[in-house]
Amino acid sequence: MSHSSAPGAVAAAPPGARASGRPVRHRPLSRAAKPLLFCAPFLVLFAGMYLAPIIYAAVSSLSTIRRSGLGLTAPTKVFDPLGNYTRALHDDAFIGSLGRVALFGVVQVPVMLGLALGLALLLDAKSARGKGFFRLAGFLPYAVPGVSAALIWSFMYSPLSSPVNRLLAHAGVTMPFFGSDVVLWSVANIVTWSWAGYNTIIIYAALQSIPAEVLEAARVDGAGAFRTAWSIKVPAVRGALVLTTVFSVIGSAQLFNEPAVLQPVSAGSISSAFTPIMSAQSAVAAGNYPYAAAQSVILALLVGVVSITFFKITGRRESA
């Protein structure tokens, strides 16, 4: 891409001569090469740590593994570009896991962001007290590592120890947190608990950028707190909402920690292919890396399509 300067193309000025106070280079780098040079450390790391694994996964997903007999020798790979993909699209467990996280995303993301938006508006309200405390309190669950959070919640949900159910027992009801139809929403609750505060902070930060005179003008025009929130504040944080939505959608697609931790205590409600990542993991457990790679590629493509579509739909230029 960059054409390095040809050997003959040395600067005309003799060595050491000064032109407009700048030292003249012996061999000027071409204009394109210089930024590349500064970016080199990044580019090397980016290529090695980021691109290489992605390319490796994509390439390996194009082969299927072949063993023979008892299979006591290393498996061979056969180039079969569609083999793993065809299998994945006919794999009920994998397709089911995609449907599950899709349902999860459609419900959990709006609920969580609605909650986050509401909390941010409350924090931003003129009459709010103890803003610092609530900002921190809302943010704290995000600081708890996902696996630890899932462990805490597994204790809250477990039929053996659930303090929630112990309280409800007085009223003669129990909440089947691990019921087949309930368990997805038990997981959604953990994710919401972990991330609502984080999203609140992002939206709250966007609210801070609304010029005071705009809010002042609204007040002079007789808009109440609700009207101001709806007509001025919400449109102003549109960008932040789009961003948090896309992040949350990606998060839903990558759901793994919470269901994986709850699995052993879920009485079979969480299967080993509950989410797409778990499904890919179970292909790894079968020693079938290319098939796991194919599932990951399909998941990445779907998330990409959903994100781009969402950006397209919401992508009208934000008017200030």
Next chain:
Amino acid sequence: MKSTVARVASAVGALALTLTAAGCGGSDDGSSSADGKSSVTFWGWAPGYAQAVKAFNASHPDIKVTYQAVQPGAKGGYQKMLNAVKAGNAPCLAQLGYETLPSFAAQGALQDVSAEVSADDQADFQEAAWKSVSLGEQVFGAPVDTGPMALFYNKKVFDKLGLKPPATWAEYRTAAEKIHAADPKHYVSSPYLNYDYAGLAWQADAGWFATKGDAWQVTMDSPGNKKIADYWQGLADDHLISNAPMYDQGWYTGLGNGDIATVVGAVWQAGVIKGGTKAGAGQWAVAPMPQWDANAPKAGNAGGSATAVLKGCDDTKAAWEFAHWLSTDPTTYGTLIEKAALYPAAKKLLDLPQLNKADPYFGGQNIYPVFAEAAAQVGTDWTWGPLMTKTAADLDDGLGKAWAGKSSIADALSDAQKKTLAEMGKQGLKTTP
């Protein structure tokens, strides 16, 4: 400026080199250094292995073993080993559970060391354990420990109801009914999953896999397995089994307060129960496993591991020498019993003093003779499958539902068999009905 370019370039180069080096955590695959000393690297996680390696190096000047602790197998250790084999920089030796060994073999990750093994070496080990490390004529490592099973029971609960430890599974069922009738919060036991459940099938010789010529047989839905499945299903259907998941906090609590009255488990469960349930001290005791046929007593096995030789090992002679020593040296093994509650696979170690003493936790009972008796009764025909990690996960999906009353144990077994056969077929492994 030229020098700057050179500096940046060399910095980038150095960085890339560092990354590459970091990516391939240096491990040698068994080589002889200049002074003619063999060197072997060993990956494992059992407490006490590091000390054992030190002792070996002190007493064997011609071999240097380097021990590197890794995560326990199921928690990432096995993945790391398989990745290292793929990358061509695996250690010579690795700790490997018997149930996972065939999966490693089926990925071409193990090395046959039968050339180094003498008939005497083989005779050192119990037959079932030896079968676990060999396939046909090939030998992939040395057995370290085994998991003969017995019945751990809460003596306090049993005594209160005037019950004796059940000698047969029929008596076990009667005890289950009495225990639950006396206190609706009390259950005879909790759900068994994956390899713990396998031990129950093992006792009845209800195998899951077999090899026939160059083909695998999957027999998880055999009549023998159906019998075991239906027995436990009967207990579950009548609500005689607790819903506390094994090894969960609720399970430990139940072991301490009498809610869970028995655990059918391997010898290492003694350590699990002691470590997790302080409240149970003095209440628990050990009896032989209940029998299907009292006249022909048999025991199951759960767990146990080998020191396996990984593909790419150059110095198999030194590797085998260390692996054999680790499994048979009395002093070292005594320490391993104390530190890791291992139970020897080597016959001559069964009378170590560490395996012959009263344990206050078990009410002053010397529990080891029960396991020594069981070890001799473990069937030798059990074979693990080539995709065991996946098979176990598929089985647990079904078993979890079955114990919760949403499905049946028999269905869990036949589903796991279907999925295993499908995956074997996809990978081209040969199967035969």
